[in-house]
Amino acid sequence: MKYEIVLFDLDGTIIDPKEGITKSVQYALGKMGVAVENCEALESFIGPPLQQSFKEQFGFSDHQANEAISYYRERYKPTGIYENTVYEGMNELLAELKSAGCQLAIATSKPTVFAQNIAEHYDFARYFDVIIGSELDGSRTLKAEVIEEALNRLGNPEISKCVMIGDRKYDIIGSKTNDMESVGVEFGYGSKQELAEANATYIAQSIAQLRDVLMK
Secondary structure (H helix, E strand, C coil), X not given: CCCCEEEECCECCCEECHHHHHHHHHHHHHHXXXXXXXXXXXXXXXXXXXXXXXXXXXXXXXXXXXXXXXXXXXXXXXXXXXXXXXXXXXXXXXXXXXXXXXXXXXXXXXXXXXXXXXXXXXXXXXXXXXXXXXXXXXXXXXXXXXXXXXXXXCCCCCHHHEEEEECCHHHHHHHHHCCCEEEEECCCCCXXXXXXXXXXXEEECCHHHHHHHHHC
Protein backbone atom coordinates (compact mmCIF):
# COMPACT_ATOMS: atom_id res chain seq x y z
CA MET A 1 0.00 0.00 0.00
CA LYS A 2 1.14 3.53 -0.79
CA TYR A 3 -0.20 4.98 2.46
CA GLU A 4 0.61 3.84 5.99
CA ILE A 5 -1.11 6.73 7.81
CA VAL A 6 -4.70 7.59 6.90
CA LEU A 7 -6.42 10.64 8.39
CA PHE A 8 -10.19 10.95 8.14
CA ASP A 9 -12.45 13.93 8.52
CA LEU A 10 -15.55 12.98 10.54
CA ASP A 11 -18.65 14.89 9.41
CA GLY A 12 -19.56 14.10 5.81
CA THR A 13 -16.77 11.52 5.55
CA ILE A 14 -17.32 8.81 8.17
CA ILE A 15 -20.77 9.89 9.27
CA ASP A 16 -23.69 11.84 7.85
CA PRO A 17 -24.34 14.40 10.62
CA LYS A 18 -27.00 16.39 8.83
CA GLU A 19 -29.88 16.01 11.28
CA GLY A 20 -27.90 16.74 14.44
CA ILE A 21 -25.99 19.71 13.09
CA THR A 22 -28.73 21.48 11.16
CA LYS A 23 -31.32 21.12 13.92
CA SER A 24 -28.84 22.41 16.49
CA VAL A 25 -27.95 25.38 14.27
CA GLN A 26 -31.67 26.07 13.78
CA TYR A 27 -32.12 26.00 17.56
CA ALA A 28 -29.19 28.38 18.11
CA LEU A 29 -30.41 30.83 15.47
CA GLY A 30 -33.86 30.83 17.05
CA LYS A 31 -32.28 31.76 20.38
CA MET A 32 -30.49 34.60 18.56
CA GLY A 33 -33.77 35.85 17.09
CA VAL A 34 -33.24 34.44 13.59
CA ALA A 35 -36.00 32.13 12.37
CA VAL A 36 -35.00 29.48 9.84
CA GLU A 37 -37.84 27.05 9.15
CA ASN A 38 -36.10 24.78 6.65
CA CYS A 39 -33.09 22.91 8.00
CA GLU A 40 -32.02 22.09 4.45
CA ALA A 41 -30.88 25.71 4.17
CA LEU A 42 -28.34 25.08 6.93
CA GLU A 43 -26.39 22.22 5.32
CA SER A 44 -23.51 24.62 4.62
CA PHE A 45 -22.75 24.54 8.36
CA ILE A 46 -21.51 20.96 7.93
CA GLY A 47 -17.74 21.08 7.64
CA PRO A 48 -16.42 24.58 8.44
CA PRO A 49 -15.81 25.81 12.00
CA LEU A 50 -19.09 27.00 13.51
CA GLN A 51 -17.83 30.48 14.36
CA GLN A 52 -16.82 31.02 10.75
CA SER A 53 -20.23 29.89 9.47
CA PHE A 54 -22.25 32.03 11.87
CA LYS A 55 -20.16 35.10 11.00
CA GLU A 56 -20.09 34.59 7.23
CA GLN A 57 -23.68 33.47 6.73
CA PHE A 58 -25.52 35.63 9.26
CA GLY A 59 -23.14 38.54 9.78
CA PHE A 60 -22.60 37.81 13.45
CA SER A 61 -19.81 39.53 15.37
CA ASP A 62 -17.25 37.42 17.23
CA HIS A 63 -19.27 37.83 20.42
CA GLN A 64 -22.55 36.93 18.73
CA ALA A 65 -20.98 33.90 17.05
CA ASN A 66 -19.67 32.66 20.38
CA GLU A 67 -23.08 33.16 21.95
CA ALA A 68 -24.69 31.22 19.09
CA ILE A 69 -22.20 28.38 19.57
CA SER A 70 -23.19 28.19 23.25
CA TYR A 71 -26.84 27.86 22.25
CA TYR A 72 -25.89 25.30 19.58
CA ARG A 73 -24.23 23.14 22.21
CA GLU A 74 -27.31 23.35 24.46
CA ARG A 75 -29.08 21.15 21.94
CA TYR A 76 -26.16 19.36 20.32
CA LYS A 77 -24.51 17.97 23.45
CA PRO A 78 -27.51 16.02 24.79
CA THR A 79 -29.31 15.29 21.52
CA GLY A 80 -27.67 16.30 18.24
CA ILE A 81 -24.47 14.40 18.93
CA TYR A 82 -26.43 11.16 18.52
CA GLU A 83 -28.33 12.19 15.37
CA ASN A 84 -25.91 10.72 12.83
CA THR A 85 -25.68 7.86 10.36
CA VAL A 86 -22.45 6.00 9.64
CA TYR A 87 -22.04 5.77 5.86
CA GLU A 88 -22.72 2.26 4.57
CA GLY A 89 -19.48 0.38 3.99
CA MET A 90 -17.33 2.71 6.11
CA ASN A 91 -16.88 0.30 9.02
CA GLU A 92 -15.76 -2.41 6.63
CA LEU A 93 -13.22 -0.06 5.03
CA LEU A 94 -11.83 0.98 8.41
CA ALA A 95 -11.50 -2.65 9.47
CA GLU A 96 -9.71 -3.53 6.23
CA LEU A 97 -7.26 -0.63 6.54
CA LYS A 98 -6.52 -1.56 10.14
CA SER A 99 -5.98 -5.21 9.20
CA ALA A 100 -3.56 -4.07 6.49
CA GLY A 101 -1.42 -2.39 9.15
CA CYS A 102 -2.42 1.23 8.64
CA GLN A 103 -2.47 3.75 11.45
CA LEU A 104 -5.75 5.67 11.39
CA ALA A 105 -6.68 9.05 12.81
CA ILE A 106 -9.74 11.26 12.91
CA ALA A 107 -8.90 14.93 12.24
CA THR A 108 -12.02 17.06 12.58
CA SER A 109 -12.94 20.68 13.27
CA LYS A 110 -15.55 19.35 15.71
CA PRO A 111 -14.44 19.54 19.36
CA THR A 112 -12.36 16.51 20.32
CA VAL A 113 -14.67 15.47 23.14
CA PHE A 114 -17.66 15.35 20.78
CA ALA A 115 -15.72 13.40 18.15
CA GLN A 116 -14.61 10.86 20.76
CA ASN A 117 -18.16 10.43 22.07
CA ILE A 118 -19.52 9.90 18.57
CA ALA A 119 -16.80 7.39 17.65
CA GLU A 120 -17.45 5.41 20.82
CA HIS A 121 -21.25 5.58 20.50
CA TYR A 122 -21.19 4.27 16.93
CA ASP A 123 -18.44 1.73 17.74
CA PHE A 124 -15.72 2.85 15.33
CA ALA A 125 -13.36 4.37 17.92
CA ARG A 126 -11.59 0.97 18.08
CA TYR A 127 -10.15 1.49 14.60
CA PHE A 128 -8.40 4.77 15.40
CA ASP A 129 -5.02 5.40 16.98
CA VAL A 130 -5.76 9.12 17.35
CA ILE A 131 -8.98 11.14 17.52
CA ILE A 132 -8.32 14.87 17.48
CA GLY A 133 -10.40 17.96 16.86
CA SER A 134 -10.77 21.53 18.04
CA GLU A 135 -10.94 22.70 21.65
CA LEU A 136 -14.15 23.81 23.32
CA ASP A 137 -12.60 27.24 23.92
CA GLY A 138 -12.48 27.84 20.16
CA SER A 139 -8.80 27.12 19.63
CA ARG A 140 -7.37 24.77 16.98
CA THR A 141 -10.37 25.07 14.67
CA LEU A 142 -8.42 25.36 11.40
CA LYS A 143 -8.14 22.00 9.68
CA ALA A 144 -4.43 22.53 9.00
CA GLU A 145 -3.85 22.87 12.76
CA VAL A 146 -5.90 19.77 13.52
CA ILE A 147 -3.97 17.74 10.94
CA GLU A 148 -0.66 18.99 12.32
CA GLU A 149 -1.65 17.92 15.84
CA ALA A 150 -2.80 14.51 14.60
CA LEU A 151 0.55 13.97 12.89
CA ASN A 152 2.37 15.04 16.05
CA ARG A 153 0.44 12.48 18.07
CA LEU A 154 1.27 9.83 15.49
CA GLY A 155 4.97 10.53 15.96
CA ASN A 156 5.46 12.82 12.93
CA PRO A 157 5.56 10.04 10.32
CA GLU A 158 7.04 10.36 6.85
CA ILE A 159 4.62 12.70 5.09
CA SER A 160 4.75 10.82 1.76
CA LYS A 161 3.14 7.86 3.56
CA CYS A 162 0.24 9.98 4.82
CA VAL A 163 -3.09 10.94 3.26
CA MET A 164 -6.06 13.05 4.37
CA ILE A 165 -9.61 12.10 3.44
CA GLY A 166 -12.45 14.60 3.58
CA ASP A 167 -15.54 15.95 1.86
CA ARG A 168 -14.88 19.70 1.92
CA LYS A 169 -12.26 22.09 0.58
CA TYR A 170 -11.09 22.76 4.15
CA ASP A 171 -9.82 19.17 4.37
CA ILE A 172 -7.94 19.49 1.10
CA ILE A 173 -6.46 22.89 1.92
CA GLY A 174 -5.45 21.66 5.37
CA SER A 175 -3.69 18.65 3.89
CA LYS A 176 -1.82 20.83 1.37
CA THR A 177 -0.66 23.12 4.17
CA ASN A 178 0.90 20.03 5.74
CA ASP A 179 2.35 18.85 2.38
CA MET A 180 0.08 15.80 2.38
CA GLU A 181 -1.80 14.10 -0.42
CA SER A 182 -5.57 14.05 -0.12
CA VAL A 183 -8.69 12.25 -1.26
CA GLY A 184 -11.86 14.28 -1.64
CA VAL A 185 -15.05 12.24 -1.25
CA GLU A 186 -18.20 13.16 -3.14
CA PHE A 187 -20.62 11.32 -0.88
CA GLY A 188 -20.37 14.05 1.78
CA TYR A 189 -21.29 17.73 1.59
CA GLY A 190 -18.73 19.19 -0.80
CA SER A 191 -19.22 19.12 -4.55
CA LYS A 192 -16.82 17.56 -7.04
CA GLN A 193 -16.12 21.09 -8.30
CA GLU A 194 -15.23 22.30 -4.80
CA LEU A 195 -12.84 19.39 -4.26
CA ALA A 196 -11.28 19.78 -7.71
CA GLU A 197 -10.77 23.53 -7.29
CA ALA A 198 -9.03 22.84 -3.98
CA ASN A 199 -6.72 20.48 -5.91
CA ALA A 200 -7.49 17.21 -4.17
CA THR A 201 -4.93 14.57 -5.18
CA TYR A 202 -7.77 12.14 -5.87
CA ILE A 203 -11.55 12.38 -5.88
CA ALA A 204 -13.67 9.36 -4.94
CA GLN A 205 -17.35 9.19 -5.77
CA SER A 206 -18.10 6.35 -3.39
CA ILE A 207 -16.60 4.35 -0.53
CA ALA A 208 -15.79 1.62 -3.05
CA GLN A 209 -13.75 4.11 -5.10
CA LEU A 210 -12.11 5.40 -1.92
CA ARG A 211 -11.04 1.86 -1.08
CA ASP A 212 -9.53 1.47 -4.55
CA VAL A 213 -7.44 4.62 -4.06
CA LEU A 214 -6.22 3.61 -0.60
CA MET A 215 -5.57 -0.07 -1.22
CA LYS A 216 -3.70 0.19 -4.51
